[in-house]
Structure formats: structure tokens, C-alpha cells
Amino acid sequence: MRDIPEDFQLGAVEAGFRYANRPDLVLIYSLRPARAAGIFTTNVFKAAPVQVARKNLGSSSRFRAVLINAGQANACTGDEGLEDCRGTLQMAAGLLNVSAGEILPASTGVIGSRMPMHVWSEKLPLLKQALGQTGSIEAARGIMTTDKFPKTSSRELELERGKIRFLGMAKGAGMICPNMATMLAFIISDVEISGDLWSELLVKAVGDSFNAITVDGDTSTNDCVLALANGASEAGPGSREEEEKVGRALEDICRDLAYQIVCDAEGGTKVMHIRVTGAKNRVEAEVAARAVGNSCLVKTAMFGGDPNWGRIVAALGRSSADFDPLGVRLSLAGHEIFSGGRPAEMDIDRVVAPGMKSKDIRVEIDLGAGQGTYTLLASDLSEEYIRINADYRS
Amino acid sequence: MRDIPEDFQLGAVEAGFRYANRPDLVLIYSLRPARAAGIFTTNVFKAAPVQVARKNLGSSSRFRAVLINAGQANACTGDEGLEDCRGTLQMAAGLLNVSAGEILPASTGVIGSRMPMHVWSEKLPLLKQALGQTGSIEAARGIMTTDKFPKTSSRELELERGKIRFLGMAKGAGMICPNMATMLAFIISDVEISGDLWSELLVKAVGDSFNAITVDGDTSTNDCVLALANGASEAGPGSREEEEKVGRALEDICRDLAYQIVCDAEGGTKVMHIRVTGAKNRVEAEVAARAVGNSCLVKTAMFGGDPNWGRIVAALGRSSADFDPLGVRLSLAGHEIFSGGRPAEMDIDRVVAPGMKSKDIRVEIDLGAGQGTYTLLASDLSEEYIRINADYRS
Structure with missing residues (x-):
């Protein structure tokens, strides 16, 4: 438990919502009131736990726990789903002797089924007992x-006033695209910090990490990132410089988790690091990067280890980003492969193809139209993705 | 050859650009000057034949032939590719005794390789000999x-002044998304018609057919639809009503070919007919339909025969179309499965799943926000798509 920040406890039990022989009900508990910040899916259909967590975040400034279940999303379940969600918080609040408004809920799994409330009432006492006995991996x-x-x-970070610690965990493999990526992430820290600054640092950290990855271009109904800071270290940033240091640590954790999500993409075998430079602005750079990273044809070529630059160029060309086709330069796996409207004169299969066998593949695109840049992590697309998703529910 | 309009001849030979034991070089020839209309890819990287065909369409009003090759796209080949394309037209013009500006070129296949000009000079004379001996299927x-x-x-169509005939052919299976779908289509007719009206009718016909299908959301560098009308029937529309009749025939052909393209989607086993109604306007209806039709998760669920309405709802929710989630109604395979923010109370696997085995699956979405409608044909996504595209080039 040495990686768990001070005065936090984790608990996990097997409730059997959907999976067997593994925990699927998790509690993050702070022994003292914590600041909380949250970022949620932009999907119009917001799951019940997303609605409740947003409401709680808006009405309280101190939090004690995050309650998470896997296997059921509690999304598209109507008013009954909202009631169910509130019911689980009330049960947990009674057991933990805190108020329900101090707990943030999160769910992930299949859309549309009602929660089995009898399972919750049976398992929550066991979850409370497990607190403090569960490690971060579990x-x-x-x-x-x-x-x-x-x-x-x-x-871990040394500040003037003392040592602070951060722990993050995330899930996500499919339905991954930003705003948010389809995922849950939880970050806890014993840093002493104001709620406003904590929120500000989280928003910044998420922008270039969780919001800059894609697996399949789909955005879920349940995404959220929740961050708790309970101040137990009695150390906080004492200067603008230390604030930035804390922000960087938070961003490091988000990037690390985001990278892990793309590594674990459903059926994924490779991670494309798509770096667009020379766009008119950052928005256009992002548009171009996403057209490449979400192209099924580019993804399947990556899976096949095929340096098929034509598909990358075709994706850029339809992206709606504004540039002169003759000004574009493209490098693949470290080799400039296309510029001036035509391919480089080399034996692509001999020079570039070997580098395509790596797990991490760099795709560098200079649009030659300005100063805008963006970096996107994207997975490849394999037969395994189809197998996973063609029989996920039924 | 009975389906070929009057005074048109087709020719096809095996040139071996990429494929063996099948024709891959095709000529559509009109014995008399024909009106021509064309619609081309919106991709920024336009293939050499697209650039040349656009230029020829702009500088002449009468055309004699369309020259098409499969296996090489002649895209991203620089000025040399443009020269190659012009060279093939000049050779063909010499053999046919017409001017090069009266011929429209089209290519489809792998991006980035130069055309083997010696093959063209060897095969074009054989192609001329084949004229009139090739049927439409060939x-x-x-x-x-x-x-x-x-x-x-x-x-065939009976007008006051006589009978007119239309023949269309198309190719396309992958890299299919509108503006244009990645495809080539050629339509010939012996109708007597002005160039302006012919163009106007073509643009209209393409909007709800080729531009309303998707396989993988990718748009190629080579798409085009070319239509020739040579007037050999000496019959043309004599009234506003007959103009509409001709337009409907053209649209019927385009819809028929567009449907065939989705049926032949790479690895495709099903065709989703996604009908969005009740959107604020047509643009929003299209945005919503495309979010569903391009979602890898929806496509894999269709492939698996899984009535996974949650993924459809999630795709709508992230589409950026404006609507109240509680006002949405969704029917799948003829059954209302979701409304008022929650699933219908029925045994979905018993009631809806059997209908998911059909080749054609209706997905009807009422956003409840206005009068905008749009219909999109979309393929499913199977392991076969991955196999085809992971080793297309190498």
C-alpha cells in the first residue's frame, strides 16, 4: 500500500455485476475531507452517475469517497437509474458515516440495464470491510x-513544506475518443491545495493527455476523471513555481494513464504517436491528427505493418484542415516518406517497413501552413477488435 | 450489348496493372460527340486523372470517350503523374482520331506509383480493337x-419524342465516404439534352445516392462520377415534367449503384438503412446519421447481429446534433427499442435480435427536435475488412 497517498484507503470486492472471479466494486475513501475536481463526458446522453457526480461536485466543496462499479454503466436508465444511483450512495454514506453528497459515483459497462440493488446492499458492507486491505493494482x-x-x-514530489504523493488509476480500452476519451480515471493525492487550483490543474492536465487519445472515435456516456486531494501531507505548493510542479506531476500521471489506455486498446497491437506541426492553428492541427488517427484504413495498415503513406495523405486531404498539398511533409517511423506532392525516392519496403514492426510508431506531419501543433495517440485496428465488439453484449 | 445506349461502345482488355486474369483497362466510346457532366472528390490531394478530367470538362463542351484503369490511382505522383495521364489521353486520341481534350480519364487503385507507360502504348491499340465487343458487365x-x-x-424511358436509355456502372468497396464516396461511377445515355440540364440533373442525383453512403468514413483521392449523353436517340425531355422524369431515372441508377457499393463493402455482410427524422434541419440530420453509420462500435454490433441500441444512442449523443435526449425515439429492425431516455420494456434478445439476421437492417431515429431528415446507407464492420486492408498494399 506504499503507493497510496496518506489518509486514503482503497477497497475492492467481487459483486458479480457482470464479471466473475475478479473485483468489480471499488471504493476510494479519504479519512479526512478532500478537495475534488471532476471532468465529464460531453455526450448528450449522460449516465446517471455522471449526472449525480456533477451535481454533488457543484453543491459541496469537501468529499470523502468515490464509489465505482464495473459491468453496468447505469446509462439510459431514466429516472429509475438516477434513483438507483442515489440509493447506492445513501447506502454507502450510512456505512461510512458521511453524507451522500460527499460521495462521487462512477459506473462503466453495458448501457441500459438497471442496477441490481439487492447486490449493492449485500456487497457494500463487505466493501467497507475491505477498506485499507486493497492495493492500487487490485x-x-x-x-x-x-x-x-x-x-x-x-x-512523489518534494515541496518546500514536505513530500506529497499522487496515485492515479484508469480504465478504458474501447469507445475511446476525447471529450472525453471513454474511460474512467481517478487520481488521489495528499497535497494540501485549494479547490480552485486543483480543478484548474486537472483541466490543464486532461487536455493534452486523456483528451488527446483515440481508439475508435467513439465517446461514451460515462466518461469521467475525478481527482481528490485530502491535504494529509500538510504540504502544498508555496509558490507559482511549485504550483507548476504539482501541475506537471498531475499531467505526467494523466499522460502515463492515457498512454496505457491506448496500449490496451481493444485488439490493439500498436500505438501511433501522431504529431502534426505547421498547421494554421492548434484546432486545425487537431483536426488533421484526428482524421489520420481515426481512419480505419490508416489503422489497419498500421496493424499490418504496412508503410502505406497514401492512406495517411488521403486522410489529411479529407480532414478539412487548410493547407497546400505541395507543402506537406510526412515522416513515418523516422523516415521522410512524402513531400512536394510525391513519395520519397527510396525503397520504402526495405527502408521504412522494418520500423513498422515496433509497438510505438511515430507519424510526423508538417502541413507547412503555420505554427499550430497537436499530438494524438491512436491505436491500430485488428481482427481482435471486431471479435471483441461483435459479441460484447450478446 | 442490348443494355448499351445507342451509339455508345464499350471496350475492356487485360493490361495487368495490378490484377491478372481480368480486364483492368476500359474505354467508353461515343460514336458522336456527347454532353458530359462530372462530379469529383473533395479531397485536397486530387489524383492526376481528377485534375485532368476537371480541366477537360471546363474547356470543352463535347466529349467522345472515358478512359479508365484499375490497379493504379495515379495519385500523389507529382507533375510526372499529370504528364503520364496526359500522355495516355494523347495515345488514345491518336488511335480514336479525336482530340485528347475530348477524352475524360479516371483511375483507381494504389496511391503513389507511376504509370507504366510502355504497358499503355502496348495495350491501347488492343483496347480500341475491343470496342463494341465488350458488354456492360465485363x-x-x-x-x-x-x-x-x-x-x-x-x-429505359419513353418520352414523347421517343425512347431513351441509360446505363450506369460503378466500382467501390473501401475508402467509402461521401463528398464523394470513394468510388468511380460512369453513366451513359442516348438522351438528347443540354449540357447545363444534364449537369444539374447529375448533381441532384448524386446528392441523395453516392453522397449518402459510408463504408469506413474515408474519402479517396480519385473519386468521380462522369455522365455522358450523346443524343443518339434523338429524343429528349420536352417539358418540365419530362425533365423530372429523366432526373428520376438518373437518380434511380445512382441509388441502385450506391446500394450495390454498400452491399459490396469490404468485408461487409449487412447494409444499415439509417433514417434520421425530427432533426433541427437536414444538416443536423446528416451529422446524426453519419455519427451512427461511421461508429466502429455500431458497425461491429451489426456484424454480430447484436441489437445493441446503447451504442447507437451513444453515437447520437456525441454527434453534436442538437436535441433533447428525452425526446429521442429509436427503432431497430422495425421495433421501437428506446424512447423517453430509456429502453422499451421487452425482451430485446427475443423480439429484436431475430430481425438482426437480415442483410438489410433499418435503423430509424426520431430526434424530436424539428423537421430535418436524412437517410444514409452504411455497411457493417467485420474481421474480413481488417484482413483485406491490413495487407492490401504489401
Whole structure:
């Protein structure tokens, strides 16, 4: 438990919502009131836990716990789903002797089914008993759905006033695209910090990490990132410089977790690091990067280890980003492969193809039209993705 | 050859650009000057034949031929590619005794390789000899790439002044998304018609057909629809009513070919007919339909025969179309499955799942926000798509 920040406890139990022989009900508990910040899906259909967590975040400034289940999303379940969600918080609040408004809920899994409330009432007491006996890996395992491995990331930081610690965990493998990526992430820290600054640092950290990855271009109904800071270290940033240091640690954790999510993409075998430079502005750079990263044809070529630059160029060309086709330069796996409207004169299959066997593949695109840049992490697309998703529910 | 309009001849030969034991070089020839209309890819990287065809369409009003090759796209080949394209037209013009500006070129296949000009000079004389001896199916076979079957469609129409005939052929299976769909289509008719009206009718016909299908959301560098009308029937529309009749025939052919393209989607097993109604306007209806039709998760669920309405709802929710989530109604395979923010109370697997085995699946979405409508045809996504595209080039 050495990676868990001070005065936080984790708990995880097997409730059997959907999965067997693994935890699927997780509690993050702070022994003292914590600041909380949250970022949620932009999907119009927001799951019940997303609605409740947003409301709680708006009406309280101190929080004690995050309650998470995997296997059922409690999305598109109407008013009954909202009632169910509130019911689980009330049960947990009674057991923990805190108020329900101090708990933030999160769910992930299949859309549309009602929560089995009798399971919750049976399992929550066991979850309370497990508090303090669950490690971070085990808790991260408890929030997985189609993930193949649990995702955690931790940092320690020395500030003037003392040492602070961060622990993050995330889940996500499919339905991954930003605003938000389809995922849950939880970050806890014992840093002493104001709620406003904590929120500000989280928003910044998420922009270039969780919001800059894509697996399949789909955005879920349940995404959220929740961050708790309970001040137990009695150390906080004492200067603008230390604030930035804390912000960087938070961003490091988010980037690390975001990278792990793309590594664990459903059926994924490779991670494209798509770097667009020379766009008119950042928005256009992002548009171009996403056209490439979400192209099924580019993704399948990556899966096949095929340096098929034509598909990358075609995706850029339809992206709606504004540039002169003759001004574009494209490098693949470290080799400039296209510029001036035509391919480089080399034996692509001999020079570039070997580098396509790596797990991490750099795709560098200079649009030659300005100063805008953007970096996107994207997975490839394999037969395994189809197998996973063609029989996920039925 | 009975389906070929008067005074048109088709020719096809095996040039071996990429494929063996099948034609891959095709000529559509009109014995008399014809009106021509064309619609081209919006991709910024336009292939050499697209650039040349656009230029020829702008500088002449009478055309004699369309020259098409499959296997090489002649895209992203720089000025040399443009020279190559012009060279092929000059050779063909010499053999046919017409001017190069009266011929429209089209290519489809792998991006980035130069045309083998010696093959063209060897095969074009044989192509001329084949004129008049090639049927429509054989010509349609000659323009295929990853297509599994040749796509043709024909119509006859009685006008006051006589009978007119239409023949269309198309190719396309992958990199299919509108503006344009990644495809080639050629329509010939012996109708007597002005160039302006012919163009106007073509633009209208393409909007609700080729531009309303998607396989993988990618748009190619080579898409084009070319239509020739040579007036050989000496019959043309004599009234506003007959103009509409001709337009409907053209649209019927385009819809028929567009449907065939989605049926032949790479690895496709099903065709989703996504009908969005009740959107604020047509643009929003299209945005919503495309979010559903391009979602990998919806496509894989269709492939698996899984009535996974949650993924459809999630795609709508992230589409950016403006609506109240509680006002949405969704029907799948003829059954209302979601409304008022929650699923219908029925045994979905018993009631809806059997209908998911059909080849054609209706997805009807009422956003409840206005009068805008849009219909999109979309393929499913199977392991076969991955297999085809992971080793298309290498």
C-alpha cells in the first residue's frame, strides 16, 4: 500500500455485476475531507452517475469517497437509474458515516440495464470491510471492463513544506475518443491545495493527455476523471513555481494513464504517436491528427505493418484542415516518406517497413501552413477488435 | 450489348496493372460527340486523372470517350503523374482520331506509383480493337479493385419524342465516404439534352445516392462520377415534367449503384438503412446519421447481429446534433427499442435480435427536435475488412 497517498484507503470486492472471479466494486475513501475536481463526458446522453457526480461536485466543496462499479454503466436508465444511483450512495454514506453528497459515483459497462440493488446492499458492507486491505493494482483491476491489464501511475514530489504523493488509476480500452476519451480515471493525492487550483490543474492536465487519445472515435456516456486531494501531507505548493510542479506531476500521471489506455486498446497491437506541426492553428492541427488517427484504413495498415503513406495523405486531404498539398511533409517511423506532392525516392519496403514492426510508431506531419501543433495517440485496428465488439453484449 | 445506349461502345482488355486474369483497362466510346457532366472528390490531394478530367470538362463542351484503369490511382505522383495521364489521353486520341481534350480519364487503385507507360502504348491499340465487343458487365468488371462483384444499372424511358436509355456502372468497396464516396461511377445515355440540364440533373442525383453512403468514413483521392449523353436517340425531355422524369431515372441508377457499393463493402455482410427524422434541419440530420453509420462500435454490433441500441444512442449523443435526449425515439429492425431516455420494456434478445439476421437492417431515429431528415446507407464492420486492408498494399 506504499503507493497510496496518506489518509486514503482503497477497497475492492467481487459483486458479480457482470464479471466473475475478479473485483468489480471499488471504493476510494479519504479519512479526512478532500478537495475534488471532476471532468465529464460531453455526450448528450449522460449516465446517471455522471449526472449525480456533477451535481454533488457543484453543491459541496469537501468529499470523502468515490464509489465505482464495473459491468453496468447505469446509462439510459431514466429516472429509475438516477434513483438507483442515489440509493447506492445513501447506502454507502450510512456505512461510512458521511453524507451522500460527499460521495462521487462512477459506473462503466453495458448501457441500459438497471442496477441490481439487492447486490449493492449485500456487497457494500463487505466493501467497507475491505477498506485499507486493497492495493492500487487490485483496485485498478476492479474498474476494468474489456481492459487487458490494470492501469495505475504514481508520483512523489518534494515541496518546500514536505513530500506529497499522487496515485492515479484508469480504465478504458474501447469507445475511446476525447471529450472525453471513454474511460474512467481517478487520481488521489495528499497535497494540501485549494479547490480552485486543483480543478484548474486537472483541466490543464486532461487536455493534452486523456483528451488527446483515440481508439475508435467513439465517446461514451460515462466518461469521467475525478481527482481528490485530502491535504494529509500538510504540504502544498508555496509558490507559482511549485504550483507548476504539482501541475506537471498531475499531467505526467494523466499522460502515463492515457498512454496505457491506448496500449490496451481493444485488439490493439500498436500505438501511433501522431504529431502534426505547421498547421494554421492548434484546432486545425487537431483536426488533421484526428482524421489520420481515426481512419480505419490508416489503422489497419498500421496493424499490418504496412508503410502505406497514401492512406495517411488521403486522410489529411479529407480532414478539412487548410493547407497546400505541395507543402506537406510526412515522416513515418523516422523516415521522410512524402513531400512536394510525391513519395520519397527510396525503397520504402526495405527502408521504412522494418520500423513498422515496433509497438510505438511515430507519424510526423508538417502541413507547412503555420505554427499550430497537436499530438494524438491512436491505436491500430485488428481482427481482435471486431471479435471483441461483435459479441460484447450478446 | 442490348443494355448499351445507342451509339455508345464499350471496350475492356487485360493490361495487368495490378490484377491478372481480368480486364483492368476500359474505354467508353461515343460514336458522336456527347454532353458530359462530372462530379469529383473533395479531397485536397486530387489524383492526376481528377485534375485532368476537371480541366477537360471546363474547356470543352463535347466529349467522345472515358478512359479508365484499375490497379493504379495515379495519385500523389507529382507533375510526372499529370504528364503520364496526359500522355495516355494523347495515345488514345491518336488511335480514336479525336482530340485528347475530348477524352475524360479516371483511375483507381494504389496511391503513389507511376504509370507504366510502355504497358499503355502496348495495350491501347488492343483496347480500341475491343470496342463494341465488350458488354456492360465485363466493362464494370474492368474497373473493380477490391470489389467482389461488378456493379451496373440500366433504365429505359419513353418520352414523347421517343425512347431513351441509360446505363450506369460503378466500382467501390473501401475508402467509402461521401463528398464523394470513394468510388468511380460512369453513366451513359442516348438522351438528347443540354449540357447545363444534364449537369444539374447529375448533381441532384448524386446528392441523395453516392453522397449518402459510408463504408469506413474515408474519402479517396480519385473519386468521380462522369455522365455522358450523346443524343443518339434523338429524343429528349420536352417539358418540365419530362425533365423530372429523366432526373428520376438518373437518380434511380445512382441509388441502385450506391446500394450495390454498400452491399459490396469490404468485408461487409449487412447494409444499415439509417433514417434520421425530427432533426433541427437536414444538416443536423446528416451529422446524426453519419455519427451512427461511421461508429466502429455500431458497425461491429451489426456484424454480430447484436441489437445493441446503447451504442447507437451513444453515437447520437456525441454527434453534436442538437436535441433533447428525452425526446429521442429509436427503432431497430422495425421495433421501437428506446424512447423517453430509456429502453422499451421487452425482451430485446427475443423480439429484436431475430430481425438482426437480415442483410438489410433499418435503423430509424426520431430526434424530436424539428423537421430535418436524412437517410444514409452504411455497411457493417467485420474481421474480413481488417484482413483485406491490413495487407492490401504489401
